[in-house]
Amino acid sequence: MNDQTLIDKAKASLGDKVLDITNPAPRRIFIKLKVDDLLAAVNWLKNEMGFTHLATITGVDLGQAFELIYHFANSFTCVNLRTEIPRDNPLLPSICQLIPGAVLYERELQDMFGIVVQNIPDGRPLVLPDDWPAGNYPLRKDWKYERPPEVIPGGKR
C-alpha cells in the first residue's frame, strides 16, 4: 500500500468529514478534520487501516485557535490527523478508549496549553510542578516567563 491508495481510501471511507488532505512529502499524509469527527477518524485509522502506533500529539497555538496534530505511524507511512479547537472553549475528546498509550500525551496537552480533555482516564498534572500557579499555560504564545526577583533570606549583609 502506498500513500495514494491511503488517500483514496480516506476520501472513500471518511467522505465529507475530510476537510483537506495533503501529501507534502513521501510517507507524510496530513488529514484535516473537524474536532467532532476526530474519534471516528481515529477509529477508522486504527481498526480498518491498522495504524496502531500513535507517535505523539502536537499542540500548536495559532492565536485564535489551538491546532492539534495526531501523528500516527505504521510500517509504510505516517498519517497526521489535524484538527482545530477554539481558544476560548478548548474542549477535546480523549482518544484513550481507542489508543490507551495516548494518556501521557493528552495530560501533557492539558498542562501546556490548558486544553480540557474530556473523558480522560487520568487527568492529573503530568509535567508541571504541583505548586504551579493556576491559569499559566507555558506553550501558549502569549505566556511570557518572568524570572521572579531573587530574595536572599535574611537580606544582604
Added chain:
Amino acid sequence: MKFQIPIGPQHPALKEPISLRMTVEGEIIRDADIRLGYNHRGLEKLAEQKTWIQNIYLTERICGICSHSHTTCYVQGVEKLMELEPPKRGLYIRTLVAELERVHSHLLWLGVAGHEAGFDSFFMYTWRDREIVMDILEIITGNRVHYGINTIGGVRRDLDEQQIKHILDSLSVLRQRSEYYKHLGTNEPSFVARLAGVGYLSREDAIALCAVGPTLRASGVPMDVRKDDPYAVYDEVPFEVCTAETGDVLGRTVVRIKELFQCYNIIEYLLKNLPSGPVAVRAPRRAKPNEVVSRYEAPRGENIHYIKSNGTDKPERLKVRAPTLGNYAATIKMLKNGFIADVPLIFAAIDPCICCAERAVSLVDARTGQEKIIVMNDLKRLSRRLSAGNIRKREAEWPL
C-alpha cells in the same frame, strides 16, 4: 495489607528524574503510578526564541547518551523546510556517527543490565569496550558526549583515510568482544535465569500502549523507523530488524545484542562505500512558512520532532517526543504483578538510566503512615537473594 512505595524523584546522576509510586501487597506490585516533570526544562518554549542554528545545540542537550539522535532528527527536518539537499558524503558521516552512538548506547545498557542482575564483571567488560567506541567518536567529532557534528546542510567535519583505518581496526576488536559476550551469555545460566520472565509485556500490550524501540521489538513487533521510514542513507544500507519473541528483559537483551552486530555491519558498509565530495552545503538563515514531521530511530526507540516555520529565522513550534516518554505507559504495565526486587531490572530494561546508581526508597505503611528508608543497594541485594533461590526459571535457555 497494601503498602505504597514511592521511588524517586531526585538523583544527581539521572537524566530524567521521575517519581514512581507503587502499591504493593507483600512483595508483589499491584499498581504503579508515574509522575514526571522534575527535570522539565521548558525546552520547547525556549526553542521558539532561538535561531535555527542555535537550536541544533539546544536539541543536542536534550539527552546525553542519544545527543546525536535529537540533532539529526531536528536537522533533517529543518533541511526539508529549507529545501536543502545535503551531500551524500555528509549523510554517510551523519549515519556513521548515529550507528557508533547506537553501539555505545547498547554496550552501556548491557553493562547496566549486568550490574542490575548482579553480574558486575559483565558490566566492567562492556564498559571497557564502550571506551573503544567513545574514542572513535572523539577522533571523528572531537567530543565524547555532545558531538556537535551535525549542521544544517550536512556535517561539520570530514573523515580522512587514517581515521577510517582506525575505525575499521577498532571495529574488529569490538566484533570479537561482542562474540564473546554472546558466548558468555550461553554459558552463564544464573544471568539468563535472572532475566527470563521478568517484566513481561505481551505483543498486544506493547502495541496498544505505543511502546517504541527495543522494548517493542522484544515483544515481537518488527518496527524500526530505519526500515519503515528510511531517512539519511538507510535505504541504501543493508541491515535487518532484530526482534525477540519472549517479551521480557531477556528478550530486550537479545534484541540489543543482535542490534550490536547489525551496527557493526552498517558501520563497515558505510566506511567501505563512503562517497567522495563535500560534506555540507550552505544553509539559508530563514525558512519559508511550512511544517515537517521528522522521525528517527534512536538507540532507545522512535524519536519524533514536529517543526513548524513561519518565515523568520526562528521556529514557530518545535515539538519533541523522546523515546523514553513513549515507553512509560508500557513500563507501568510491566511493573504490575512483578516483584519489588525486579523494579531495578525492569526499569533498566527500557534504558531510562533511572536506577543506575545509589538511590533511596522509602516504604510507607498505608495505614499508619510510618516510613522506612532502604537504599538502592539493599534493594539490589534483596533482588539477588530472591533470584538465588529461584528454581522455576532455571530451565530458561539463552536464545541466541
